[in-house]
Amino acid sequence: MHLCHHTTLLPVPERQDYWREVIGSTYFDMDLRFTERQGFYGQLWNWDVAPFGISFLSSSPTQYQRLRQHINPHGDNHFLITIPERQEVHFSQERRSVRCRPGSFILERSDKPYEFEYQNDNSLWVLRVPDSLLRARLRLPERHLFSEFDRSQGLGAVFFDFFRSITHQVAYLDDRQTEPLLRQLIELFALAVEGDQRAIASEDSGLCQVHQQRVEQYIREHIRDSNLNPEQVAAACGISTRYLHKLFQGEEFSVSQWIREIRLQGAVADIRRSGTGRTLADIAYKWGFSDQAHFCRSFKSRFGITPKEARQPGG
Structure with missing residues (x-):
């Protein structure tokens, strides 16, 4: 299912509340804070291919807060693979943080409180992956949460090129065609992060x-x-x-x-x-x-x- 949301035609006072609803329905419940009180804009394209989600959003500077009250311990948890296009993004969770610049990607988890923000107008791709599905391929995703992965070369580039080829064609494919491609994409993602030299040489790799x-x-x-x-x-x-x-x-x-x-x-x-x-x-x-x-x-x-x-x- 393909959905497109944008604030362009809304009165300025209504845009931020609308954007909160869009983010909540696309990902999960979060609190949002806006740097620009006037003139906020946002647009988001979302493709749901159960159990995955692909989205591309552009907006004014925004801070997204996943708070403890938003988390259902009995609900479905997800990981997010975030790929910024224009400006860097910042992700922090449990006193650890990572900055991700255009040309890179990061992994985030949704089952614990976190903050995610960008301080300038930005555009980014987000791939939502069920927790259990990623863990079936990558047993300890937590090892890779606070690393910035290069998408310009090596397996990171293979992963990103395949991701972009899917996004270019997803509108012409049905769910039964797209879903196995996304599972192959997760395999490429796992290979890319497992092959990163920092993970191999980390203090946990004894x-x-x-x-x-x-x-x-x-x-x-x-x-x-x-x-x-x-x-x-x-x-x-x-x-x-x-x-x-x-x-x-x-x-x-x-x-x-x-x-x-x-x-x-x-x-x-x-x-x-x-x-x-x-x-x-x-x-x-x-x-x-x-x-x-x-x-x-x-x-x-x-x-x-x-x-x-x-x-x-x-x-």
Whole structure:
């Protein structure tokens, strides 16, 4: 679904309240503060491709505050990938901050209070990604929250070029065509941030980080093995099962939960992709589910609908 919002035709006194409503409906609840009391302008184009959102906004200087009262602990959380076009933006959360200049991009999380602002007229792209979907590919997105990533070269440029190609064509594609492209885009994003030398050389990248990377790689390479379990992963990576569980302590998913999440995210992508020519049973087995009934129960528990319902238009 494509929507366009703009303040041009509104009386000046009504523009800021209107912009608050637009931002809340496009992203989530926030408080907004405006530098320019007179003459504020804003326009926003939004494409919703469930479960993703792509938006492009231009506005006068604005500060966006995500406060604790805005956050529903039982609601759906998202990450935002922000790509400024004209001026730098500033993101701060939990006493840490990052500035992002045109030619770069940053990652933000929505489930904790933050401030986001730009002090001059600006334009920026924003990609909204469900928390669970990004974590299925990038197990610890928090490692990359306060880094500015270069979009002009290397994998960052590949990610941005693919993103722009999608935005140029999204108006001509239906959701079933666009959704798998956006999943590929998340794969490119993960490769870009994982390959950043600062992440590789950070203080978190000691022996523990090495083991984490080996574990993640092994799980992804063997995700279609229905017998994949923590004991097998630990043995293949040369660590104890106890240490493997310790690597996942404090994270959203345990080892087994993360394996299941990767499988379910892969399965739902295949089910919703048009023209796969596969039965639901084939897809279940492809992603490591040896029991069809267990697959259906897990799928409905995770997504709220059955695999058959997900295959229907609008599922």
